[in-house]
Amino acid sequence: xxxxxxxxxxxxxxxxxxxxxxxxxxxxxxxxxxxxxxxxxxxxxxxxxxxxxxxxxxxxxxxxxxxxxxxxxxxxxxxxxxxxxxxxxxxxxxxxxxxxxxxxxxxxxxxxxxxxxxxxxxxxxxxxxxxxxxxxxxxxxxxxxxxxxxxxxxxxxxxxxxxxxxxxxxxxxxxxxxxxxxxxxxxxxxxxxxxxxxxxxxxxxxxxxxxxxxxxxxxxxxxxxxxxxxxxxxxxxxxxxxxxxxxxxxxxxxxxxxxxxxxxxxxxxxxxxxxxxxxxxxxxxxxxxxxxxxxxxxxxxxxxxxxxxxxxxxxxxxxxxxxxxxxxxxxx
Amino acid sequence: xxxxxxxxxxxxxxxxxxxxxxxxxxxxxxxxxxxxxxxxxxxxxxxxxxxxxxxxxxxxxxxxxxxxxxxxxxxxxxxxxxxxxxxxxxxxxxxxxxxxxxxxxxxxxxxxxxxxxxxxxxxxxxxxxxxxxxxxxxxxxxxxxxxxxxxxxxxxxxxxxxxxxxxxxxxxxxxxxxxxxxxxxxxxxxxxxxxxxxxxxxxxxxxxxxxxxxxxxxxxxxxxxxxxxxxxxxxxxxxxxxxxxxxxxxxxxxxxxxxxxxxxxxxxxxxxxxxxxxxxxxxxxxxxxxxxxxxxxxxxxxxxxxxxxxxxxxxxxxxxxxxxxxxxxxxxxxxxxxxxxxxxxxxxxxxxxxxxxxxxxxxxxxxxxxxxxxxxxxxxxxxxxxxxxxxxxxxxxxxxxxxxxxxxxxxxxxxxxxxxxxxxxxxxxxxxxxxxxxxxxxxxxxxxxxxxxxxxxxxxxxxxxxxxxxxxxxxxxxxxxxxxxx
Numbered sequence: 057x058x059x060x061x062x063x064x065x066x067x068x069x070x071x072x073x074x075x076x077x078x079x080x081x082x083x084x085x086x087x088x089x090x091x092x093x094x095x096x097x098x099x100x101x102x103x104x105x106x107x108x109x110x111x112x113x114x115x116x117x118x119x120x121x122x123x124x125x126x127x128x129x130x131x132x133x134x135x136x137x138x139x140x141x142x143x144x145x146x147x148x149x150x151x152x153x154x155x156x157x158x159x160x161x162x163x164x165x166x167x168x169x170x171x172x173x174x175x176x177x178x179x180x181x182x183x184x185x186x187x188x189x190x191x192x193x194x195x196x197x198x199x200x201x202x203x204x205x206x207x208x209x210x211x212x213x214x215x216x217x218x219x220x221x222x223x224x225x226x227x228x229x230x231x232x233x234x235x236x237x238x239x240x241x242x243x244x245x246x247x248x249x250x251x252x253x254x255x256x257x258x259x260x261x262x263x264x265x266x267x268x269x270x271x272x273x274x275x276x277x278x279x280x281x282x283x284x285x286x287x288x289x290x291x292x293x294x295x296x297x298x299x300x301x302x303x304x305x306x307x308x309x310x311x312x313x314x315x316x317x318x319x320x321x322x323x324x325x326x327x328x329x330x331x332x333x334x335x336x337x338x339x340x341x342x343x344x345x346x347x348x349x350x351x352x353x354x355x356x357x358x359x360x361x362x363x364x365x366x367x368x369x370x371x372x373x374x375x376x377x378x379x380x381x382x383x384x385x386x387x388x
Numbered sequence: 389x390x391x392x393x394x395x396x397x398x399x400x401x402x403x404x405x406x407x408x409x410x411x412x413x414x415x416x417x418x419x420x421x422x423x424x425x426x427x428x429x430x431x432x433x434x435x436x437x438x439x440x441x442x443x444x445x446x447x448x449x450x451x452x453x454x455x456x457x458x459x460x461x462x463x464x465x466x467x468x469x470x471x472x473x474x475x476x477x478x479x480x481x482x483x484x485x486x487x488x489x490x491x492x493x494x495x496x497x498x499x500x501x502x503x504x505x506x507x508x509x510x511x512x513x514x515x516x517x518x519x520x521x522x523x524x525x526x527x528x529x530x531x532x533x534x535x536x537x538x539x540x541x542x543x544x545x546x547x548x549x550x551x552x553x554x555x556x557x558x559x560x561x562x563x564x565x566x567x568x569x570x571x572x573x574x575x576x577x578x579x580x581x582x583x584x585x586x587x588x589x590x591x592x593x594x595x596x597x598x599x600x601x602x603x604x605x606x607x608x609x610x611x612x613x614x615x616x617x618x619x620x621x622x623x624x625x626x627x628x629x630x631x632x633x634x635x636x637x638x639x640x641x642x643x644x645x646x647x648x649x650x651x652x653x654x655x656x657x658x659x660x661x662x663x664x665x666x667x668x669x670x671x672x673x674x675x676x677x678x679x680x681x682x683x684x685x686x687x688x689x690x691x692x693x694x695x696x697x698x699x700x701x702x703x704x705x706x707x708x709x710x711x712x713x714x715x716x717x718x719x720x721x722x723x724x725x726x727x728x729x730x731x732x733x734x735x736x737x738x739x740x741x742x743x744x745x746x747x748x749x750x751x752x753x754x755x756x757x758x759x760x761x762x763x764x765x766x767x768x769x770x771x772x773x774x775x776x777x778x779x780x781x782x783x784x785x786x787x788x789x790x791x792x793x794x795x796x797x798x799x800x801x802x803x804x805x806x807x808x809x810x811x812x813x814x815x816x817x818x819x820x821x822x823x824x825x826x827x828x829x830x831x832x833x834x835x836x837x838x839x840x841x842x843x844x845x846x847x848x849x850x851x852x853x854x855x856x857x858x859x860x861x862x863x864x865x866x867x868x869x870x871x872x873x874x
Binding site (some may be wrong): 176 | 696811812813817837
């Protein structure tokens, strides 16, 4: 509890937003038009923001057994998955073979390091990285300015409900960051503000990327749009920017590892105080899960399991909150 | 438990001589003052015999009636004379030793278990000069000297406010070094003063010969890469820091004052910033920030981009780098590390050698590294250019010299061995260690992280004085603002 309270001194949303922005690089392009994508995301984020703001009030305390273990498992799964997906992207982006073991060990080392530093360190580092990301996106926009054509926005005239639905569903993907928003911190008002800032920031960055993609690439559908766009940019002595953006992604990736590692450590500390062996076993499990993904097993099951766990935790939180509200009302 | 003085003069003198192992510089002169047997004790060299006789002659020439005994004479000297005496009597051997080693003379009386301490210090010290390690264009030219009292007088002369408080400490060391805590009690947060006091009292070191010995005791946590205490040689800077509500620690024998708390952003500030025009000071600050990142990251970035992402370079530049690198026998990162190490060796040699020989170091290094090594294709020109550029950038921030030197080598190794992965991993570690650290309860990266309005006012930029004066100025205000933003 004492450790978790240390988060409250700083705003949470930059840390969570920075961590979630690392996913920008890994996602593939959406087939829907610009309007459908923007509206779909806006609707999904609005829905998530409302649900999370509702979740917040009852989370200002230690997590209950089931929710705690659900969160820990979801974080461990997400970290393992992310190590694997990160390695795939890194190999693809740098165009050199990188041993998975090295990548996973470095990621886990950083997550382990997060357990030794105060969570406040993660929260305080995040705004710098967020500023760096925004600066990077601004530079990218400036470097692509001559390749942007507003007429490309008009290539799809009709509004497609199917496109909207797809974008809406894609944006509804549960992320551990969303539940962490509800769990971390004591001050409910401040956490509500964090939720609003988190989703507003997410929407601004996603919307910016969607617009830039449409202006530069039109209806072309690249596999990893941000990486493709950065390879088209040219700035000063750099003939392309993809290498620099890979470095930026690495920083965001490590931020995510730090965040997940830090939160997982806090949850384990609350559940099993002063038991290093158990905590070490958990970290070994995460490495094992990442290795399982690398070998090709469970690639379809684990993401689904992580999503189910996250949704389960959210539902449990809501039920608990509902029950508490009901009890309060009856008392009054 | 201190050993009290005895009533017998000879007994006291014997114990005193034994205490100092019959040291030759301990001077004990038997005297007869107003019919009572006395002894003047002092250390030769740090106390002046001439000064002592001037004082004693005044006492001896008074036509007073003879004292009945030592006790009576002691009371007369202590309470009814105009001698420059310490107000508290010397009652035990520990105090006696402390007074003597401070350069005072102690007058002991036969038949009295107390003595009086006379101010007859005559310590030789370096005069107040312009500091050599902290260059400024404007502002006071006075730098701290080695003597604590002189340094305190320099501060008191600049800050004449009633709030300026000085506390003395005798450090728990074998050398019993004296230290002083200076702060403005109206501006410094009381909890900060208490913390500094507590840490100084808890400091246990075998010896303290410079203020920097105390730094590890004062800062929290071990193995911090960036120091959470600052140093200054200028009394004007020390005074400015006191006016910001900070604490200055001065140690006898050291011309460097410690500043607590010290923030990362302060490495980029100097006294000149506040004397120059605001726009120019802001420009210089931006330049310093750029120099820091250049010094830390450039060698690593160069190795990383040239090895792992060469396509980022324009074709012309890439051809030149490839041609230069293909002629050398080393991997790029190793070459970079070697050149950096050579530069460090040259710097260290220049620093430690006697001044007349310093020029030959520059000559040899310029000939060997700059000409022969490049000519023989042992190292490439781009690597020398990058290493020299980072060294120049490093000289802009002398207070960050130690961490930057090691960091740039670490970044080069990480970039060479692991590519962007290693570079970013190390960068992430560096950022979290800067942002996560606390300096005496204040965030070390303040006001940048957590972000405060002061970051623009007097951080990345320096606003004009009228605007600076309106906003928070002291650490106490800073804390208040942070609490309000929370």
